Amino acid sequence: MKKYTYKARDKASDKVVESVVQADSESSAARLLSDQGFVPLDIREEDGGDSFLSRLKNRINTKDKIVFTRQLATLIGAGLPLSQSLRTVVEQTSNKRLQGIVQEVIADVEGGKQLSAAFGKHPEVFDRIFLALVSAGEVSGTLDEALKRVAAQQEKDAAMMSKIKGAMTYPAIVLVVILGVMIFMLVTVVPQVAKLYSDMNQELPLLTNIMIVVSTFMTRFWWVILIALGIGGYFFAQWAKTAQGVSALDTLKLNTPFFKGMFRKLYMARFTRTGQTLLSTGVAMLDMLRISAEGVNNTVIKARIDHAAEKVKGGKALSVSLESEEYILPMVPQMIKIGEQSGKIDEMMGKTAQVYEDELDEDIKTISTAIEPILMVVLAVVAGGMVGAILFPIYALVGSIR
16 A cells, blocks of 8 residues: 545534545545545655654654554544544644554544554554453443553653663763773773883783783784674574573573563563453453463463463463462462452452552662662673773883882
């Protein structure tokens, strides 16, 4: 399908709107707009709409999806028809790509499809959790509440990821500074000192010799280093996309010292929060487990939840099925067991998620506080060691002259 930008007058409000629509041809685009209650004024095919810069500029981020979902929930809750609600949201959406996708959703809905099926044609934007909740809301007649739950789920997940990224930002900056200091000294300072030592014909310490060898290689063969880094980065990125690479990286997250507790709590919070949202909307237990396993976004945890789902399918209780699975933290099956006894599994999963989210906040604060002095010590040791390796021979040389 081609993308067309258009100007059209809305028959209902008599307003002129500008947006994007996808169609096979210009006439199809005009017909689609007419069917949606618009009078086309100008339709033009987009040039280079699928370029890398265009895709980057119009990337649909989490905030765009949250705003879209909340606005749609509010309009449906106010009693507006679904197609009119979608059209209103399109007018308030600034992201061109999202506008085009919603236009397709409107066309499908007005063509007789259910909203969940229309959203399902765009899995890159609307994930399985989103689709499951919308589908459950359609069946139960509580679509607005289902959309609010989707938005709340997205907001909580985005908030957790934002905190983790924030905690990682400072260490990343310090590590870049450390690397920059090392490269600067090896490329600029060490060659000058090496020339001085060679003129004096003095024997140098092992660390100083190593630094000189590394410095010489970097200054002479910097292009080899860049090519090697580029090739290595490319092959690592390709490997990371394979099933083996994804599994290895996911396992690393769960077992990395100092950070493994934080990641395990993050995944448990995701699992229980998603499970609570799905169950409270009326999604069946096995469907909840299957969808929640994907929503965790870790293949190792997904495999454990899928294995537990097979046990549930065989007749075991969910709490019993989860308690023997590796990486499933003990509180999860314990709280679910209470929920099974009281008939409130969704409520207990929600409370479990809240506990892990609170603990995750504390862990992030603790790590952020603890890692700062550690990195400062590392920076001091690296910089001090390099300076010492350069200056100690000079002091020894001066002492021998005296």
